[in-house]
Amino acid sequence: MTTTFYVDRPSPIHRLNPVTKLVAMLSIIVIVFAIQLWWVAALVVLVVVVPAAVISGTGGRLLSLALKLLLPILIVLVLIQGLFFPEGTTVLAQWGPARVTVEGLLFALGIGSRITALVLCSLLLLITTNPASLMTSLSKNGMSPKMSYVISSTLQIIPAFQTRAESILLAQQARGLKLRGNPIRRIRALLPLISPLILGMFTDVEERSTAMEARGFSSTATHTSLMIVPDSVVQRVARWVFVALAVASVVLSFSGLLS
Amino acid sequence: MSTTATPSAVDPHRTRNRIFVAAGGIVIAATYLYLVLFQPTEIAEGGLGQSSLIAIVGYVLGALLIAVGAIHRLPTATIALVPVAIAVNIVVGQIATSLGLPVYLDSIGTILVGVLAGPAAGAVTGALTNVIWGMTLSPLALPFAVTAVVIGVLAGYAARLGMFRRFYLAPVAGLVTGIVAALISAPIAAFIFGGATGGGTGALVAAFRAIGNSLLASTTMQGLLSDPLDKVITFTIVLIILFALPSRFRSRFPFVRQYNVFGKALPASETLGAPKSTETIADGPAPTTTPPKED
Incomplete structure (x- = not known):
């Protein structure tokens, strides 16, 4: 998608x-x-x-x-x-x-x-x-660079997350996870999907925040943009x-x- | 991380941002009260007066003010967490829809961030989830940003109050959050969407209307039937996930340590000083002292 x-x-x-x-x-x-x-x-x-x-x-x-x-x-x-x-x-x-x-x-x-x-x-x-x-x-017009970072970065990681969720779902199904049945059963089936997704998220975040800090992300000086919007x-x-x-x-x- | 230790140095516009957050809260509360107290009288002629304008402008403005004011207070480690949490919201929400579940499950990431990093982080995650949802799946998610903000804030305060220390308290916090979320979003469903937010929810609204209720009362009752259940389940899922995680993951967050969110007394080395340095020391010499193959 x-x-x-x-x-x-x-x-x-x-x-x-x-x-x-x-x-x-x-x-x-x-x-x-x-x-x-x-x-x-x-x-x-x-x-x-x-x-x-x-x-x-x-x-x-x-x-x-x-x-x-x-x-x-x-x-x-x-x-x-x-x-x-x-x-x-x-x-x-x-x-x-x-x-x-x-x-x-x-x-x-x-x-x-x-x-x-x-x-x-x-x-x-x-x-x-x-x-x-x-x-x-928008950043040039005064929006916080943190805001634009969150939005741009989310747009980039959603496809990766969808792929990861799909492969976790397939892996759990191969181990015998059932996605059919009554609603409570199906909600319980989501747990083995969500836990690995969130564990993966923690490890990603650690690395990313160190890399961002090393490149002066939280610096309050005016940021220079690579892209020029006419x-x-x-x-x-x-x-x-x-x-x-x-x-x-x-x-x-x-x-x-x-x- | 050096930034987590000095939040005041990170934020040069502290007062301005506090005013933004306070103004956002006031705008949202005033919008809700106005819409509930002065329900449109022109509805009999097929009109709504200014209600839909007030609903959309008041709620979107309030949510934006809170998000803009709150995002400055977040350290880099939390900012890095927000995009992943939003992705969890959207991906799990989509899977829940595709599996045909009767609940939305689209706020797991928001609640998780609220519990781990506090109400401000929860509010930012909530608001931007709906912005991203609007940019990628359907622009109609944007008016509901205010509900997501409220959910993130309430999850943060619930964690601060110690609702995640006992396994039976988190669903109670979910119930309260769900009720507030239902009340806040009812005017959006009524005055912007005319009750038509989806097939199943629309049928419920139609049923309440058929008995003779007003439009706002019908969407409120529909919300009270679906939102609290969804939030009880979501809070429980978040609780299970958090307790399944190794405790060093959880205690990495300053908010968790400061308010003792999970109720376990932490070792002195972790509560007092940098937990990161102890970790790197523990990770560093590991191959030399202990054989890495343990299983």
Whole structure:
């Protein structure tokens, strides 16, 4: 399985400064959650996400990932809120305890449109942004190097851990471990997997922390980065515009002008 | 390790980071109280008012503030432990899902770090687990970062209080953690996801809604049915693993020694001074004094 969603393409969206994309994504999410109109979320998807996906050439990947993540949630959402919405008054159909109400369906539409916008925006950021350059530019903007170390290093060791877990599981099965049976039995079967995983983790960590200390990891001096992430004045201005839009949407939402 | 001995020298922004952690805690508590006390009245018209905005902004901001403030306090040895703990969370969580277990088991690493290295380390592990989960598996994990922070913090304080000294106390700590986790995450499930966090949990929410409960009450009851059980099992698994480990692994952590987390009185040489130096001495001359083949 792949570690991250990142797809390398030579596109202008990929070349944008990662912080610009992050600020844009966070602002859009705030706007979509502040202005509770489902068509605002739909508009964001049509005006921002779809063109950006087409320009970056990652539309297919975005669509397949988004469907895989969103479809189960949206189906459950429509089933829960569409059928069981006790606050609803306009009943369209009734079947036993389940009532299809207009209010319930509208509620599901509101929640569903926001979750869809959230997933599409964050997937687009992750697909078009190399995690390493995201970490570099965040560190340059004041994020603790400890934070970027933890995130980058975790992304690298997860595949190794998955392989290790698989081989431990196979080894234990060869010794007669049964993975079937009732849930309590299956939970007990996890123990012989987890203990060797965690023992291995302790020995790794010892070596790594000594190596990090020897290279001045905890030094508080300004770190020099090997990677140069391009930035521009236009993007710096764009970031502030996005933040201003997000703040404006929150003010608008609390001022009650929308309802 | 020289850094573990001088934490004040490592952290030049001590006050600022304390303010971050305190502000994060206040933001999370205020968000929860607001959402519970002022439940949206517009729900009858199919809207939620500002509840979903407050839920997502308040919880994500609070979790980030705590993680940013807490990470500065961690020595290098703990920082090196965090990525592996996150990998344990994610890999075991995935295996639990693929084996079709009725529990999540996605916080083993967080609780382990909380017990061995304290509440701050637990909070950082929890928050970054959900960030990584969001970057690799599903962005929808991000709003739940606050729950993971709370679990890591509570595991740390449970260890400090001595809940890992007796085998029957750790499941109790798990139960309490699970209840708090369920209460904290209920507004996320209700106001951001509309109760649709998964197939099985969604069916429970639908059942509670069908009886006529409010959305927040339904997700709270659903959480109280699944979270405490999961945390009791996870705390028990962590306890079993920790006691299966050689005690020199456990007593390597300053937090474990300072609060006597596992309750065993340690030899004077280990409690007073560098345990690392005694180890290297013990490892060094071993081949000459004793034959290495013992089995």
